[in-house]
Amino acid sequence: MGIIYTTKSWNPETGCSPVSPGCAHCWAKRQGARHHQAWGSVICHDERLEIPLHRRQPETYAVSFMGDLFHPDVPDAFLEQVFLTMFDAHWHTFLLLTKRPERLAEWRKWVHPYIGVGDGGHIAEPRWPKNIWLGVSVENQHYAEIRLPLLAQIPAAKLWLSAEPLLGPLNLRTIRLPDGAGSTYDALRGTRLTVFPQGGSTGAAGLGRLSLIVVGGESGPGARPFNPDWARDIQQQTWPSKEIGCAFYMKQMGTDYVRQRLRTWRDAGRKGRPAGLDIKGENWEAWRESEDDLRVRQWPTGEAAAPFGRPPVDHL
Numbered sequence: 001m002g003i004i005y006t007t008k009s010w011n012p013e014t015g016c017s018p019v020s021p022g023c024a025h026c027w028a029k030r031q032g033a034r035h036h037q038a039w040g041s042v043i044c045h046d047e048r049l050e051i052p053l054h055r056r057q058p059e060t061y062a063v064s065f066m067g068d069l070f071h072p073d074v075p076d077a078f079l080e081q082v083f084l085t086m087f088d089a090h091w092h093t094f095l096l097l098t099k100r101p102e103r104l105a106e107w108r109k110w111v112h113p114y115i116g117v118g119d120g121g122h123i124a125e126p127r128w129p130k131n132i133w134l135g136v137s138v139e140n141q142h143y144a145e146i147r148l149p150l151l152a153q154i155p156a157a158k159l160w161l162s163a164e165p166l167l168g169p170l171n172l173r174t175i176r177l178p179d180g181a182g183s184t185y186d187a188l189r190g191t192r193l194t195v196f197p198q199g200g201s202t203g204a205a206g207l208g209r210l211s212l213i214v215v216g217g218e219s220g221p222g223a224r225p226f227n228p229d230w231a232r233d234i235q236q237q238t239w240p241s242k243e244i245g246c247a248f249y250m251k252q253m254g255t256d257y258v259r260q261r262l263r264t265w266r267d268a269g270r271k272g273r274p275a276g277l278d279i280k281g282e283n284w285e286a287w288r289e290s291e292d293d294l295r296v297r298q299w300p301t302g303e304a305a306a307p308f309g310r311p312p313v314d315h316l
């Protein structure tokens, strides 16, 4: 993914391998090739571990977006070091993102050693550091139903979703759970509806809920189609967002939208291109007027804003 909602990137780990259809035109792989970096194999960069500690100005860091920090080839001991830096650099906010949430259940392995010591020296229940947000990347409903219920079990400071590249519609209010009985999870309210095989159902809170959803179409060569209605539908699910408490951040329309925009522009006999139209469709000034309702970039309450010089960001 490209990055416009964080102020800095930090890549203690780089490299990855495809895990689902969203990986087909991996942005990180393209970036790796552009910078002549070996990408196919996972590399843990010890020399980068302390970088955020030397940055005194508070930043919102994208962590290892040039790979997947929770790839099975990243050793637990390295993850522990990454978490230690993030915990020590408490003045920054760190956004983690993975397509492999199955490994997250082991989070106490990385957090426990330095946070689990209580005041009296006794071992306390580890607590997730407040400045670390944890997210999954999801491209369609199928992977939302695999990844979001796993994310919901982690007591992270904030849970978030990157729906980029979004390849189909998402229903975040009714995520089917794999019990075969029809139980569902509402990712915006953090509730579970359990359906009993013998009949009847019961609702319960207590699962994690999303605080931020970032939506974007695919960018780069071969980008697949993106339907703005998919984003519109997600935005409507978060509405009224103050009640649900989930920020909606429309990041980019993607390269296929840009291609279509150019085609229509030239079919109308116009020369050049719409003012400000960029290859990823990030600049909302160049979107069609019919996409006016999608010019929305919100950020969770009380948190640092997205970078300066970008369109205004609402705080929920």
Ligand code: SF4
Residues within 6 Å of the ligand: 015, 016, 017, 018, 019, 020, 022, 023, 026, 027, 028, 029, 065, 066, 067, 068, 099
């Ligand atoms: S998980 Fe992310 S970084 Fe890894 S191949 Fe897929 S898109 Fe690329």
